[in-house]
Amino acid sequence: MSLSKKIFLVSLLIITLILTGTGIWHQQQNRAIPSDANYPKLGGIPILMYHKVNPNPGTGGLGLRVPPDKFEWQMKYLKKNGYETISLVDVMDHFEKGKHLPDKPIVITFDDGYLDNYQFAYPIMQKYGFTGTIFVVSKAIGNTNFFDVEKKLQPENRIMDWNEIRELDAAGFTIGAHTVDHPHLAEVTPEVARYQIEESKRALEHGLKKPVEVFCYPYGSYNDTVAQITKEAGYRAAVTTELGLAKITSDPFKLHRIRVTGHYSNEKFIEELHKY
Ligand SMILES: [Zn+2]
Numbered sequence: 357m358s359l360s361k362k363i364f365l366v367s368l369l370i371i372t373l374i375l376t377g378t379g380i381w382h383q384q385q386n387r388a389i390p391s392d393a394n395y396p397k398l399g400g401i402p403i404l405m406y407h408k409v410n411p412n413p414g415t416g417g418l419g420l421r422v423p424p425d426k427f428e429w430q431m432k433y434l435k436k437n438g439y440e441t442i443s444l445v446d447v448m449d450h451f452e453k454g455k456h457l458p459d460k461p462i463v464i465t466f467d468d469g470y471l472d473n474y475q476f477a478y479p480i481m482q483k484y485g486f487t488g489t490i491f492v493v494s495k496a497i498g499n500t501n502f503f504d505v506e507k508k509l510q511p512e513n514r515i516m517d518w519n520e521i522r523e524l525d526a527a528g529f530t531i532g533a534h535t536v537d538h539p540h541l542a543e544v545t546p547e548v549a550r551y552q553i554e555e556s557k558r559a560l561e562h563g564l565k566k567p568v569e570v571f572c573y574p575y576g577s578y579n580d581t582v583a584q585i586t587k588e589a590g591y592r593a594a595v596t597t598e599l600g601l602a603k604i605t606s607d608p609f610k611l612h613r614i615r616v617t618g619h620y621s622n623e624k625f626i627e628e629l630h631k632y
Pocket of ligand 1: 467468534538574575
């Protein structure tokens with residue numbers, strides 16, 4: 357066999373191996389995403405609750421941190437199964453005014469405003485055409501999670517600055533308020549609670565030049581008085597850390613969510629999504 361013929365055959369073999377390998381890889385990628393066709397239609401709108409999306413264990417435990425590869429799998433699962441992201445404002449427009457929603461709506465929320473939401477979650481969500489809602493602690497903007505560091509609850513994490521927040525807003529994300537400095541609202545006086553709820557709205561609206569209509573209670577700490585103050589401050593809805601789906605019968609200022617932690621396997625994520 358001539359040398360050129362040998363080179364030709366070897367090249368052919370290499371090309372075949374590459375093509376076969378790529379084919380198998382694609383198959384595995386698709387096989388990894390199960391269909392949710394066997395589950396009944398959800399009895400409400402799921403509002404997912406995330407905090408950090410970060411690969412670095414130094415930024416905190418898996419209770420509040422979902423590694424980006426897991427997060428990407430979850431987004432891929434939602435995309436493949438036909439979920440479409442909507443905002444909390446859409447949810448309220450639907451419940452109060454009958455606004456039409458996609459067949460499988462979902463709200464993806466992030467508490468606190470970590471810089472890693474911008475660095476890791478945002479590019480992944482963009483890839484799948486998703487948007488989310490980020491609840492920002494107004495005094496922490498461009499700073500750190502001082503509120504958890506001071507209490508030794510979490511390591512120091514960077515919080516987004518105004519440029520990053522404005523970019524997410526421009527990309528269709530919803531920016532919501534999460535108080536000025538993250539207190540337990542049920543444990544402070546109504547006057548302090550009112551200041552925290554009103555001033556964070558004012559600060560975010562000043563920075564974004566648009567209405568801020570949704571709120572999130574830090575640590576899920578609220579009571580009827582706090583919920584009433586939130587309503588009086590001009591918000592349209594508030595989310596808690598209580599578990600469940602948003603339904604037309606839900607109190608708009610006591611909305612339940614579905615917690616997602618970094619401990620969840622892919623199967624557990626699917627289970628949690630269909631549990632309520
Ligand atoms: Zn928080």
